[in-house]
Amino acid sequence: MTICHTDRINLDTSWYVEESIQVDNTYDFETEDAGYHENILQAIGNTPLVKLNKVVPANVQGTILAKVEALNPGGSIKDRVALNMIETAEAEGRLKAGGTIIEATSGNTGIGLATVAAIKGYKAVLVIPDRMSQEKIDFLRAIGAEVIVTPTVGPNDPENNVNVAARLAAETPNSLWTNQYKNTANPQAHYASTGPEIWRQTAGKVKVLVCGMGTGGTISGTGRYLKEQNPDVKVVGVDVRGSLILESWQAGHQVGDDEYEKARFLVEGIGKDFIPDTMNLDIADEIVRLEDADCFLMARRMAREEGIFAGGSSGGAVAGALRSKFVQALQPGELCVVILPDSGNRYISRIYNDEWMRANGYME
Template sequence: MEILNDFLETLGDTPLVALRRYHPDGALLAAKIEFFNPGSSVKDRIGIAMIEAAERDGKLVPGMTIVEPTSGNTGLGLAIAAILRGYKLICTASEKISKEKVAMLEAHGAEVVICPVDVPADDPRSYTKVAERIRDQQGAFLPYQYFNQANPEAHYRGTGPEIWSQTDGRVTHWVAGIGTGGTISGVAKFLKERNPGVRVIGVDPVGSVYAHFQEHGRLPSPEELRVYLIDGIGQSYVPESYWPEYIDEVVTVDDPTAYRSVFELARTEAIFTGSSGGAAVFAARELARRLPAEALVVTLLPDSGERYLSKLNEEWLRERGLLDG
């Protein structure tokens, strides 16, 4: 009988889909559709990976609570693993998190603590510092995806080999958004070990730090940072889960471009992704347009636009100046 033992066994082996309507000419552009994972996002991969690593190291034992700062997707990945492994979960999130993600986390039994978005990472009110305080006060385990090497390693062991196999080793360019940096870094390391000629391009929101850091080797000044509306990527510091030595270039995408790309992709390919996926696929297409026909550009769509329906609508977008006219 083909009966799986639990929901986590559906993890991985997500489809790689050619985007010939979104990008009809020139180099082939393909997207790895990560909302085929059990929790409908790429972060399901690291949720179970970080829990298993902590269990192996004796840092997480039955009866403990897990606390994690998250934009929502990692929280749900952890929630699924926590349910099946018997842990309680608390998620701290910035107020930018969508209502749908909060509802999903709470439906899976997680407690959600909302924190201000426009404060520095070291501010005691930030969602990272609140998570650390809960860890200290409750003796909880903090996986801390931004500093946990099980994050990029999950993609080195899983996502990277899948892309290599699905393209028969023909992938020439890997383009992905940078949030924690785990997805782009783990895949990049694997692909470059197989073919050092593979080019790796990160995608960063305007107002984040990665593009400046990659070019100059240092963080931008605080005055150069600004709040952006793209969900799930970008950062105000460079976490340890980001491996810059495997990244060749980082490009920036602004909010209106990312959101327009979400709808263009949905209306050409019937693939509805979130704003981080919109940013990634736009940057990947811009690259593919400059490449010869024999090139193969692979990008990744981290999650579904269904997670953001309270944002991906005309009223919300128009109020924030993200629609033309």
């Protein structure tokens, strides 16, 4: 129907009561924060704690709170690390205007670095192993990073992504290799932000912290802060079969190649074939060892049962928490915080793809 100016439209306005509209005119825009950030970097951190309900079995009496790091601007907890590493380098004079940032990354640190580089005017060159998801690689390129994909090989191989990053840094003028595996600004980012946030959000009542273990920055920095506030806080790490972290923790030092079970693992962000300098093994009171399938299937459950679309390392953190002896010992009302590092949108072609899951033996 065509409506012209002679048509009359009858509208029901009975719902409208003028007196019901109240406007608060007391806000002083001259003196109060107008509520916006100067740039996206100011939105990093202060992620929420969300109670998990349906995935928590009846035998777990405590309250399980997920810290949803996917809500950082770059979509992961690594935004915190990236910003702190770059700003620390700037303050120390190691990164000059127009410089190039180089890093070996499983994707999320690279995304954080590329995000910070975009705002601050740096170039980002990121070296990523080929076992990482295509979504991460595509995302990195979309936000302006140069991506170099290397084979997944051992730490002593010259084509290992860490070794390639080191070589590029030596060859590139005015460059900074952030080197997240050795950079103290990595755990310091969590000591300065993640830990204090959890302490504040739980009003100091957190009893157990659960984190996946990759670079070790999250568990080392966050765990240290919480234990300084309350030495009784228990810190639980999550490892994956094929990694040497559990055996190294048990031995008190990095074990040799013949001292742990080598196996291919596909979960990203958990597990290592070496112990990074940023990982303080002594901070962990317990380490839970999982299979890839445990991580992936729990991530899928969280999406469908909790509405939290998270990555495999997040699924691993939750699955590990539910197996922890400290979590199982919690009494009603006692709090466990589980850190969920990133979103599931970087793994749609993998852990959220039924065909991929079946092809790799994770689903029937």
